[in-house]
Amino acid sequence: MSLIGQETDSIPSKLELKGYVKGMQSTLFMGDIDDNASASLLHNRLNFKYNISTNWTARLEIRNRVFFGEQVKLTPDFSQLLRQNNELFNLSKVWIDEKSLVAHSEIDRFLINYADDNWNITLGRQRINWGINNVWNPNDIFNAYNFLDFDYEERPGNDAIRIERNVKENASLELAYKPGKTKDEHTAALLYKFNKWKYDFQFLAGIYNTDYVIGGGWAGNIKNAGFKGEWSYFIPKENTLISKESFSISLMADQTFKNDWYVSVSALYNSNPSDFSLFSGNVFSSQLSAKTLFPFRYNFHSMVMKTISPISTVSCSFIYSPEKNTLIIVPTYLWNVANNFDLDFTAQSFFAKENQSYHNLATQVFVRGRWSF
Structure with missing residues (x-):
């Protein structure tokens, strides 16, 4: 007698769990190597996904972090x-709040999704990513992020509903709405995407807090180089003494060369820069907006990356603004130690003209390990 069994691998799991545990040590040098402050971070993420049926899924994602050290004490x-400003509901909890020790948990994804061949509908805390460029995204009106906050790969989300409909083989229409606590905190917009002349185009229009907004973007190639761009124009709904029209545009070109060299250049123009100090704390925060992606009017970014081996990569980024000759240098080394363990070394060094002299404002060095499961 023979029995025919079914392999368990062919049966999709109803509940999936993925995540990681990270440990990061950082040291901040304020000009002088003897003037420094250290900090440590333990970071755990739990990503739950429940496959309700063929078309329905639900997701719950939690980040747990423990901060301790001198930088915590001095801030x-x-x-x-740690609280994200763009959330309608407070789904975070500070478990410990001491001078040198803070423990914090946050639910940054909590959603249900329906998807078929024509529709994709998501309700709940989610990331609505309308940006195209790698660094600055004027089209990312729902949840803009700070690229210097490199330890938040998932990027911020918000409480919203998103409805996407495929209208043609190469075109789609998307509606998204993020309610606010007050009448000046709502964001709602339509996004139309299509492909033409081997380029991907998009156009958006809607309401962004106290403004009306229109925008668009493109992504394609000029010969072997990638070429992307996006822009947004913000028009105040009401004329006041402090209201201003605002225009932001970012351009990006990148190319991969022989021997695994990668080079990219980007530029951002803000018609109404905020001009806050680089070390007011805001530059490290994820609390940005599509109107203020970086503090200065003219901003430039370039990156050179080299793949040394299948398990290691080295790169260096440069961010420059003519305002006070501001320069940020960000070297990084990535090492895939094992299939589920990564180690990286990153520095962020800030230079600018202050008090009639050009000098290093601060340098922060990070060493981070990550185990994924």
């Missing part, structure tokens, strides 16, 4: 800086 109201 006023450190625990208050």
Whole structure:
């Protein structure tokens, strides 16, 4: 007698769990190597996905972080800086709030999704990513992010509903709405995407807090080089003494060369720069907006990356603004130690003209390990 069994691998799991555990040590040098402050971060992420049926899924994702060290002690109201401002509901909890120790948990994804060949509908806390470029995204009106906050790969989300409909083989229409706590905190917009002349185009229009917004973007190639761009124009709904029209545009070109060299260049123009100090704390924060992606009017970014081996990569980024000759240098080394363990070394060094002299404002060095499961 013979029995025919079914392999368990062919049966999709109803509940999936993925995540990681990270440990990061950082040291901040304020000009002088003897003037430094250290900090440590333990970071755990749990990503739950429940496959309800063929078309329905639900996701719950939680980030748990423990901060301790001198930088925590020297930062006023450190625990208050961890809350994302664009969330309608407070799904975070500060478990420990001491001078040198803060423990914080946050649900940054909590959603249900329906998808078939023509529709994709998502309700709940999610990331609505309308940006095209790698660094600055004027089209990312729902949840803009700070690219210097490199330890948040998932990027911020918000409480919203998103409905996407495929209208043609190469075109789609998307509607998204993020309610706010007040009448000046709502964001709602339509996005139309299509492909023409071997380029991907998109156009958007809607309401962004106190403004009306229109925008668009493209992605394609000029010979072997990638060429992307996006822009947004913000028009105040009401004329006041402080209201201003605002225009942002970013351009990007990149190319991969022989011997695994990669080079990219980007530029950002803000018609109404904020001009806050680089070390007011805001530059490290994820609390940005599509109107203020970086503090200065003219901003430039370039990156050179080299793949040394299948398990290691080295890169260096340069961010420059003519305002006070501001320069940020970000070297990084990535090492895939094992299939589920990565190690990286990153530095962020800030230079600018202050008090009639050009000098290093600060340098922060990070060493991070990540185990994924």
